[in-house]
Amino acid sequence: MTNNLETTLPVLNRLGLHARAAAKIAALAQSFQATITLERNGLQADARSILDILGLGCPQGSEIKLRAEGPEAGPAVAAIIELFAQAFGEYT
Amino acid sequence: MTPLAARETWPQNKVLKGIPASPGIVIGPAHVVSDKYKVQINRYYLTSDKQIAVEIDRFRDAVALTREEISTIKKSITDEFQEHAYILDAHLLILQDKLLYDATIRTIQYERINAEWALQEAVHQAQILFSKIADPYIKSRIQDVEDVSQRVLRHLTGGNPFDFGKLTEPVILVIHDLSPVDTTQMSVAKVKGFITETGGKTSHTAIMAQSLEIPAVVAVEKASQEIATGYTLILDGLNGTVVINPDAKMLDIYVQRKKKFEEFKLDVGKSSFLPAITLDEHQTQVLANIEFQEEVDLALDYGADGIGLYRTEFLFLRHQRLPTEEELFEDYRSVAQMMRPKRVTIRTLDIGGDKFASHLEYAPGINPALGLRAIRFCLKERTIFRTQLRAILRASAYGQVRLMFPLISGIQEVTDARRILAEVQEELAREGHPFQPDMPVGLMIEVPSAVMLADLLAKEADFFSIGTNDLIQYALAIDRGNKHVANMYQPLHPAVLRMIKQVVDAGHAAGITVAVCGEMAGDPLYTPVLLGLGVDELSMNALAIPVVKRIVRHASMEEAQEFARHALQYGTVDEVNSYVTGIMAKRFPEVFMFGRELASAA
Numbered sequence: 001m002t003n004n005l006e007t008t009l010p011v012l013n014r015l016g017l018h019a020r021a022a023a024k025i026a027a028l029a030q031s032f033q034a035t036i037t038l039e040r041n042g043l044q045a046d047a048r049s050i051l052d053i054l055g056l057g058c059p060q061g062s063e064i065k066l067r068a069e070g071p072e073a074g075p076a077v078a079a080i081i082e083l084f085a086q087a088f089g090e091y092t
Numbered sequence: 093m094t095p096l097a098a099r100e101t102w103p104q105n106k107v108l109k110g111i112p113a114s115p116g117i118v119i120g121p122a123h124v125v126s127d128k129y130k131v132q133i134n135r136y137y138l139t140s141d142k143q144i145a146v147e148i149d150r151f152r153d154a155v156a157l158t159r160e161e162i163s164t165i166k167k168s169i170t171d172e173f174q175e176h177a178y179i180l181d182a183h184l185l186i187l188q189d190k191l192l193y194d195a196t197i198r199t200i201q202y203e204r205i206n207a208e209w210a211l212q213e214a215v216h217q218a219q220i221l222f223s224k225i226a227d228p229y230i231k232s233r234i235q236d237v238e239d240v241s242q243r244v245l246r247h248l249t250g251g252n253p254f255d256f257g258k259l260t261e262p263v264i265l266v267i268h269d270l271s272p273v274d275t276t277q278m279s280v281a282k283v284k285g286f287i288t289e290t291g292g293k294t295s296h297t298a299i300m301a302q303s304l305e306i307p308a309v310v311a312v313e314k315a316s317q318e319i320a321t322g323y324t325l326i327l328d329g330l331n332g333t334v335v336i337n338p339d340a341k342m343l344d345i346y347v348q349r350k351k352k353f354e355e356f357k358l359d360v361g362k363s364s365f366l367p368a369i370t371l372d373e374h375q376t377q378v379l380a381n382i383e384f385q386e387e388v389d390l391a392l393d394y395g396a397d398g399i400g401l402y403r404t405e406f407l408f409l410r411h412q413r414l415p416t417e418e419e420l421f422e423d424y425r426s427v428a429q430m431m432r433p434k435r436v437t438i439r440t441l442d443i444g445g446d447k448f449a450s451h452l453e454y455a456p457g458i459n460p461a462l463g464l465r466a467i468r469f470c471l472k473e474r475t476i477f478r479t480q481l482r483a484i485l486r487a488s489a490y491g492q493v494r495l496m497f498p499l500i501s502g503i504q505e506v507t508d509a510r511r512i513l514a515e516v517q518e519e520l521a522r523e524g525h526p527f528q529p530d531m532p533v534g535l536m537i538e539v540p541s542a543v544m545l546a547d548l549l550a551k552e553a554d555f556f557s558i559g560t561n562d563l564i565q566y567a568l569a570i571d572r573g574n575k576h577v578a579n580m581y582q583p584l585h586p587a588v589l590r591m592i593k594q595v596v597d598a599g600h601a602a603g604i605t606v607a608v609c610g611e612m613a614g615d616p617l618y619t620p621v622l623l624g625l626g627v628d629e630l631s632m633n634a635l636a637i638p639v640v641k642r643i644v645r646h647a648s649m650e651e652a653q654e655f656a657r658h659a660l661q662y663g664t665v666d667e668v669n670s671y672v673t674g675i676m677a678k679r680f681p682e683v684f685m686f687g688r689e690l691a692s693a694a
Contacts (some may be wrong), residue, residue: 019233025181026189050185051192051218055227056234 001036003073009064009080012087016059019050021088026050028079035071036080047080060092100356108312110287112332113298115357115635115690116307117350118285119343122323123263124316127193135209147200151207159187161243171564174297179236186240191218208248209645215241224227264325266315270297284329287315287334301381302635309334324684328401363645364395364638374649376623378641379631381609385423388430391634395608395641398434398492400426400631401609402403404480407444408602415478420483426488428491435492437557437631438484439536440509441476442498444469452495461565463645466499471508481516488528496534496557501541506552536609537561543591550602557631560610564588582610585666589625589660607631616687617644617676624656643680651679 011017017025029036036047040062045046045052047066058064064084070078138144139303166180186192194216204694215237222234265286283306290309291297301308306584307329319325319336320353326335326346335342341454368376379400380391391399407415407423428436444465487493487629497509510533520527535542535549538559542549550556560583567588570581582588592608607629612618614632616639622630625642655675662668676683 007158016227017231018230019182019236020178023178023185026185027181031203049189050182050222051189051237054230055225056223057227057230059227059230085213 003071004035004067004069005073005077006065006067007077007081009066009084011058011060011062012084012092013090014060014092015090016062017053017056017064019054021090022050022053024051024081024083024088028083029076032070032076032079034066034068034073034076036066036073036076039065039067044068081091094169102320102337103318103471105339105342106318106336107333108315108336110309110312110315110332111291111293111295112308112329112335112689113291113310114283114301114306114308114329115353116305116308117346118327118329119346119350119351120262120264120284120325120340122266122325123259123320124190124321125265125267125370129585134206136206138206140295141544144204145202145240149198150248150379151196151211151244154207154244155187156228157247158243159184162187164523171209183240186237187244191221192237192241196406202349205648208245211241211244213249263326266319266325268316271521274407277362285309285329287312287319287325287327289313289315296532299387301588303386303393312405330686346558355689356682357690360638360642360682360690363642366395366641366645368397368641368643368644370623370644370652371646371648372650374623376644377607377629378637378644379607379609379633380637381631382427383425383613385520387634388427391637396434396634396637398605399427399431399436400440400629401496402436404425404439404441408441409444414479417479418481420480423488424483424487424493425490428487428493433492435494437494437496437534438487438593439496439498440467440480440484441470442466448473452683461562461571467497467505467509468499471505471512473545474512477512478516482525483521485513485517485527485531486525488531489526493528494532494534494555495537496555498536498559500535501539501548501560501563502545503548503552506535506549510552512674520603527572537595538566538610540591543567543595546595550598550604553604555605555607556595556599556609557609557629558592558627560592560608561614563591564612567591582665582669583615583618583620584659584661584672585665586660586668589621589656589668592622593656593660600626605629614640614691616640616643616680616683617672620647620652620676620679621659621672623647623649624652624654624659633691639683639687639691643683 001021013021015021026048038045038047038056040056040058043056045056047053066077066080103165107159138147157195162180162183166177170428195214195217196207196210199205199213200207203210218237219234220232225231261283262282262284265283265285267288269290270286270288285307286301287308288297288310289312299618300308307327309327309329309332312334315334323336326338326342328346335346338346347378366380379398380387380396381393381401381403382391382399385408407420416649424438442465444460444463445590464472484493484495489660513533517527517529532554533556535553537543537556540563546556564570564581564583564585568580568582568585570577572578572581596606605628606626608622608627609631613622613630614636616636619630619640620643632640659668659672662671
């Protein structure tokens, strides 16, 4: 069965979705069988692509819409929520 | 030969300004080198499917080589700092990112275009994507994409750094950027001078140019666009001027200036190996500030009595990882050995804020100069500090090594730093490493609070060294980088003179020596004032040593003290400036001829 999930997440860390944070998201997204997209201000990014994520240009305080589809959509969303909640392990 | 018609359209007497990086004046033909890092890329079509397959393989191979290259760098980072290798992880992800990797392969396949061009196309698309980002920090990360693609491009093209062997006649080289390695490969016979579009006064490349005695002007904007190969250039490495296609009158002015400068240089050179003793036999130490090991030769050539400040940041910034104790030890040991029996004063890491962002994720903050840096950083990142202290102590067995702590603001920092030093000494003794147990430990006085506490700090130290650059900045609350207030940065501000005096008096009362190691020490205009205030040692850029020594040798301590006493009586900067300038113009006119230019052209 295929899941289709959607949620909105705030960017908590001070530097926003910069190279380090984007790298963590992309590496995580690549480990799941799911199509994961991030969306901000109408722009969409493939969560497996660090450049796509950087291209969203998300500073601290921005809101990101997260969508996942596929057999592992559930665990993928849970893991990404966790990553956002921890502010990517960075200063907030 | 260039056709005459073309020559007529050449710009004449056009003046470009840059930063003087290596003193001297040269006149000669320009040779413009196109930016070597932007590897020349041709575009060509692939005519058969077989060619396309070969091209895709070639691209995949280059990516694989790049991945290996980045992974190797990553592996060389020690375990405890793996966390900070994130930028390399990001590079690995960028390398295989669909916007770069897949897009390049798609372009090769469907547009039947060669790999280099296809990759460049993908980078261009990324640049467009990033140009739309509002956040300046994230926007700037396009640099990572460019870095990664440059690595791939170099593997694709086999790399083609500029070949100096191709030069057949002596030229003035005009190039976007020159790496220190390129600089060392430059044949002095074929390169009379060089102009770069990037770089600064203290860049490694500038230092190499000084050692090779090749005049250079750096940070000349758009030099390679303004100048074409074959133009006649005047390069004035004293004041950072470049004149394009000078007319007869201009040429004459510069030929005269060149002659006068060379006479002056020869003249001051004579006293550079003599001790800096005043006419009434008061001896001063004139020392060199260095940043790289390669500068030791330069310091010795210019007659330094020792190294008064060895800045140790370079090894920490050179790689994407932290240096090991062995690497630091080898570096410090060779400097100590090369200088022996003269002394080497090693300043512990003066780093922090933004500079360290690639290693350790301390956000730079709005005000990095007032942030977590220097001794504060070291007392927090003790592993780094201990590693450096171990390396310095071990090097002390091989020469006259002295240690100094930067940015001290109070007693507690000295107590803490000394305690760690003592622990490290015990550790080394236990392990059987030789070191000098009574290596002198000094403090940099560059925070106003340290000036106020100088009498107490003097009891905790073997010597003081006043870092005037920071002290002036902090005392006058002036950010030199801010053009609206930069002119208020005044070494002769009455408050600055009083602070120097207070530190000198406190040091002498406790029986320790006081040095000045900021730019002020290397400006011959201030030499007599500093002497008169009682400063025992002056440490400066090596190029300034001959001029400063000459002034010391032509002055008497008595007149210098009188001079300082007078200077201290004025209440405003303008009064002090005009007093000092007036006296110096009468007593040491050479300071204003070439002295200051020679001293500051570095």
